[in-house]
Amino acid sequence: MSRFFNLWFLFLVFFFSHGLTVQAQSSVGISLHPATIEETMNLxxxxxxxxTVNNxxxxxxxxxxxKRDIVGASDSGVPIFAEENIDRTEFGASLWVVFETVTIDIPAHGNTSFSFTITVPNDASTGTHFAGIFVSRQSQKLQQSGVAVGYDVANIISIRxxxxxxxxxxxRHFSTDNYIYDTxxxxxxxxxxxxxxxxxxxxxxxIINNMFGKQVGMVIFNxxxxxxxxxxxxxFEVNWVKEDLGLGSYEAIISFSFGEDGYKQTISSSVTFLVLPMNIIIPVLSFLLMLLIVTYFIIKNYTDRELALHTAIIGNRRLVRSRHSGSWIALFSLAITFLIIIIFMVLLLVVFAKWL
Structure with missing residues (x-):
């Protein structure tokens, strides 16, 4: 038998659900109520x-x-149970549990209840202690022999x-699954x-802020x-979807609190990511590139015609000066074109900012 064992994720996940009042159900024919017991007790x-067990x-x-101690939990929050008399920790509470009976008989589609007492030792450490109360089709002796075939359902006990x-x-870690997003x-x-x-x-x-510092979204963590x-x-995994268009750099800031009322503590962290809608950016860049190319050829054609005209009228000596003049005209025109493109992109960004 393995050192640790996990039993039926369906009911174990309930351990970390707050305020459960519904039954933890199993597809194999048992339900327990309550699914969890959380209590504060004194030394x-x-x-x-x-x-209550329902058949x-x-x-x-x-x-x-x-009963079993809980000796830890996986990163996904699933409790890890220890085998009997093995790997006891300072957070265990199974030794505090005393059953009034260890077997129960339930008719088909019927239910019965069993009771147990929890006694906190005088030398118990402060903090939360955990255990699982299991209902099984097989006795512990059969389970320990390794030949048991059945199922177990647990109630999770949390004693503070x-x-x-x-x-x-x-x-330990706060990030996005990507750095650049189309949407x-x-x-x-x-x-x-x-x-x-x-x-x-x-x-x-x-909270999610855009590159202008404006809050554009918020989701509640956990x-x-x-x-x-x-x-x-x-x-933990948190999803955020913005219905409007998005463009540019965004910053996400998480600030969560924990602890008892009156003693709350807060921790914050941040991460940045980019939203670049390529279905919009690529056509815009293609248009600007075409504008640049067309402008270049228009200026080049104009310059060539001016040079040809000066060649016919003035002669070779003046032609050299005209060529220099045409080059400066072309460079100046290209600079104006680049300036127009930059202004166009700034205006485009300002328009997008209304939806950011």
């Missing part, structure tokens, strides 16, 4: 909890109960021990590390209040 305090199958079933806790977080449809990637000893639920605005396990990192 030495005991409290009784009850979980969604068409047959009577017997189920076994067991009252006292001074350390709430500390670091932004203002951007995906932001944020990786946050929890350096404290309690569960954090960071949330806050992600609006679902997904949590980050102590001592672990978690990756």
């Amino acid at each position: 030495g305090q005991s409290k009784k909890f009850t979980i 969604l199958s068409d047959q009577d079933q017997s189920y076994y109960l067991y 021990v009252a006292g001074e806790v350390e709430e500390k977080a670091t932004i 203002p449809e951007v995906t932001f990637n944020i990786k946050i590390e929890n350096n404290g000893n309690t569960l954090l639920r960071p949330t806050g605005p992600l 609006s679902s209040l997904a949590g980050i396990f102590p001592g672990s990192t978690r990756e």
